[in-house]
Amino acid sequence: MEPTKTIKITDENTAMRKAEHYCAYQERSQQEVRNKLYEWGVVGRIVETVISRLITDNFLNEERFARTYARSKFNQKQWGRIKIKQGLKLKQVPDVLIKKALLGIDAEDYWQVLHTLINKKAPLVKEKDPFKRRYKLQQYAMSRGFENDLIAEVLKASEL
Template structure:
């Protein structure tokens, strides 16, 4: 005897709920997961709507969590976090809310990264040191003007010693 469609959908619903409960997920991740299970669009839409109604999916919560995690653990800057959230189809206002989560420690973290790279750089040349810092921070999505300011401050402090 073949299991009924509603019974199968309920099992999938429970499975995707535990997937969402494990860590914050965005709508795009959930849809991709459901597609990988071979579900039809109608079923996917129904399940996603249930997840939204039950607050398993929440763009603001996801944006905040993602921003905090990538900033704290990977030391990403605003630009990279912004790009990654856009890839996940998070709306502009929700991205802005997420980026506000990292505002407090943002400048201090940038300064600490610049100091760390400055001290660890084996380069004798000032230009090479600056380039190494520039490349490292730009790759991680930090703003140009902020990088320049922090390099200038750290360089000035180093020359005063």
């Protein structure tokens, strides 16, 4: 088996075309695009030039990325705000955009998702001791990125 050859892109226009295609496929953060350009072998000022052009041509928009990321992680994976915030921080999205993105999550929907998550998990927890049972449900919801005070409210309301 031959080792895979990595193609090095040295031409700005080629890098731009590939980056446009990469961004058109799915919303990306600036850091994701920067990392991909480095992976393709693009170096130096070309990286920042390509990123600037992508922003100008609206292929790359951090605020749009943050909103989309938050909405999709909440709706599809049922992540809480804490886990979403961590994910956005890992992608080096500015804090102000993270706050805006998290505000886009409807409070009523958030409460409902947490409530549903806990109620679905409850029958699967085999613990007999009510304190340990509550603790396990709380830990589960926290691992999904939900806030401790909201979890406590839902557990109290559900009487689990």
